[in-house]
């Protein structure tokens with residue numbers, strides 16, 4: 331089958347007709363009609379062409395329509411108003427598209443012709459620091475983009491890119507040294523071996539870090555101590571390295587659990603520290619290329635350009651105390667991703683507050699010849715706010731704990747299931763599992779269905795309703811189609827499709843527009859386009875279900891066709907929800 335999108339196919343056909351009239355083929359761009367009473371497809375190219383061609387748009391539209399009269403992939407061409415072209419799909423094309431979708435593993439998703447190797451960086455949690463809302467959105471959006479890239483054929487590696495190399499590591503070391511100075515890691519000139527067992531648990535870290543951070547804010551001497559420990563760690567002091575490894579290991583185990591709960595996984599668990607060996611040679615190379623400049627004892631790369639609308643400060647490469655920061659590890663990570671992981675492209679899913687940072691890093695990478703800036707993308711996102719319109723905090727005012735947030739949506743989901751009389755005749759464990767899936771779906775869908783670049787409000791009650799554009803509604807719609815098929819005892823097999831009723835035609839059209847949704851979501855890196863498709867498709871099925879008999883249709887051929895159409899819808903909904911990272915329960 332062709333994995334090209336339907337609108338692209340139609341646009342090519344209409345474009346040819348424009349070209350045959352001596353006009354630009356791009357004028358043939360086809361879109362879905364804006365109004366339900368019109369034929370489903372529309373092209374406004376005649377209007378755009380009129381001025382340059384020096385002819386009235388209607389005359390152009392008529393000439394194009396005449397050329398399209400013989401088309402095998404579109405039919406019923408009409409001209410509306412001053413020169414809008416409207417048309418339909420012949421039943422054979424619609425049926426052909428559905429047969430192809432049914433046979434396709436990805437249920438009609440669009441595919442790239444020239445896939446790339448893409449590294450996607452969508453974690454960024456910091457060892458010992460709690461996850462914040464920015465990390466939550468990065469995980470949800472990044473997981474979806476990873477799945478989307480894979481679906482269209484890219485070769486993708488997801489990297490968590492742990493924050494494991496900054497000042498917070500020195501703060502933890504210094505704090506622990508105060509509490510337990512006798513630990514072997516702190517002995518001067520000791521080279522180990524050190525105990526295999528970690529001296530701290532993840533709860534210890536959660537207690538130590540805020541304590542250390544508060545102390546550093548209050549007392550410059552404590553800050554100096556932490557900075558000193560950071561420099562020593564980075565320059566390889568064995569006891570500190572051993573301790574650091576324990577911090578990282580206990581954090582990783584806890585993170586894996588939190589992310590797992592959200593259905594978010596990573597192929598690579600690399601961190602800022604991994605590129606440490608690359609930093610010294612990188613600094614030498616940057617120096618040799620004449621890119622480093624001295625600035626108050628630090629070394630920086632100037633990345634500002636004449637035509638900048640706002641000032642872009644230089645990228646800090648080596649701090650005055652010799653330690654390296656966030657900018658240098660990100661720059662070195664680009665070298666690693668390009669040289670060792672053969673990345674064609676790197677996509678960073680990190681919140682909007684870091685736009686300037688990435689602008690600096692990308693420009694520096696480009697200047698240094700590490701990777702061209704147009705292959706580095708910061709796919710930033712807006713903030714998840716509380717109902718007060720400020721970045722979401724817990725009731726106590728503290729930073730978000732992912733666990734609390736998940737518990738909130740899951741308990742809301744349990745309430746809703748009870749209200750709706752759902753999941754009642756299952757075991758308590760099964761019910762808990764259904765509520766968990768519904769809660770996670772609610773949270774993820776709410777996040778993904780908002781355009782990535784917008785802020786949105788965390789409102790668990792609204793997220794879990796079964797009516798409207800929510801994750802639970804889509805799960806429910808999907809489960810319901812499955813039960814229609816189960817009740818009928820047949821999924822229609824390979825029955826020939828008969829697409830005649832307006833509700834059938836509408837559903838078939840929505841199904842054939844999946845490739846367009848995938849392409850649109852992919853090109854814009856915007857998961858909400860997939861959410862829109864899932865929702866429109868579920869609604870089209872609802873109308874079909876309300877208007878057409880399915881399992882109890884008396885005509886055998888029609889019954890089989892409708893069961894098959896239901897199955898194709900079920901499979902495509904499942905597919906798109908899988909790309910969104912939203913699991914569908916077996917029953918609800």
Ligand code: ARG
Pocket residue numbers: 451453454455456491492493660678680
């Ligand atoms: N650790 C960073 C933070 O918490 C996010 C890292 C994002 N990825 C990156 N390559 N900089 O803000």
